[in-house]
Amino acid sequence: MTRAEDGAVNAVSTQSGACASAGVRRGLAVAAAASLALVAGCSSNDAKSAAPSVSFSDSPSPKSSQEVEKERVLEAYRSMWQARNRTYAKAELDPQLEEYAGNKALSNIKITLMYYQDHDIVTKGKPTNSPEVTRVDTKADPKKAWITDCVDASDYHEVNSKTGKRVEQKNAPTRVVYKATAIASSADKWTIWTSDIDRGAKC
Known part of the structure; x- marks a missing residue:
């Protein structure tokens, strides 16, 4: 080469x-x-598979037994007042009243009804209620609840059923505090048991 x-x-x-x-x-x-x-x-x-999945739930938290009972007590209390208002508006016992009121709460309404009938009085307008269940004893037998209510009667008046004239009430407060109790029957139905004006309280 x-x-x-x-x-x-x-x-x-x-x-x-x-x-x-x-x-x-x-x-x-x-x-x-x-x-x-x-x-x-x-x-x-790996990053995609490792990324945690985040889920959002709109479901509300379940209510406690106390909250459920308080709602049921308030329902019975409001229903009693509605039947009471109908009773006084016509000066006739409302057929649903005894479904929600018993004992002293019922007797107080009946006594007032008798007075209205004797004096030709009916009511006009509706009171405004602001009830609150302050306590529920689910361990008592029967179960018992306590209610405090500020009742505003500014648009609620007594009138003469024959003349339609308003019955004047001197020095009558337009806002009063009611204290009530309720008990649950053996069928677990709440009934308003007592209902009285607390004249020493203000709202």
């Missing part, structure tokens, strides 16, 4: 070696890039 040929061979060998090295480098670069892409993909998938 001549020196020229030897130089050419060396040049070809050098060029081939350079190309081979370049090919290797390109192969390594491609492999590295693929590895990075794979790692990035795995990391992304």
Whole structure:
């Protein structure tokens, strides 16, 4: 092999070696890039799978037994007042009154009704109630509840059933505090048991 040929061979060998090295480098670069892409993909998938799922619920918290009983007591109390108002408005005993009132609460209404009938009195308008159940004893037998109510009678008046004229009541307060108790029957039905004006309290 001549020196020229030897130089050419060396040049070809050098060029081939350079190309081979370049090919290797390109192969390594491609492999590295693929590895990075794979790692990035795995990391992304891992992050997605590792991300905690957050769920939101609109469901309200369940009510306690005390809250449920208080609502039932208030329902009975308001129903008693509605029947009471109808009784006084017509000077006739409302047929639903005894479903919600008993004992002293019922007798007080009947005594007032008799007075209205004897004096030709009926009522106009409606009082505004703001009752609150202050305590419920579910362990008592029967169960018992206590109610405080601020009654506003500003738009509630007594009138003569024959003339329609308003019956004047001197020094009568327009806002009074009622204190009431309720008991639950064996059928677990609440009945207003006592209801009295607390003349020493203000609201």
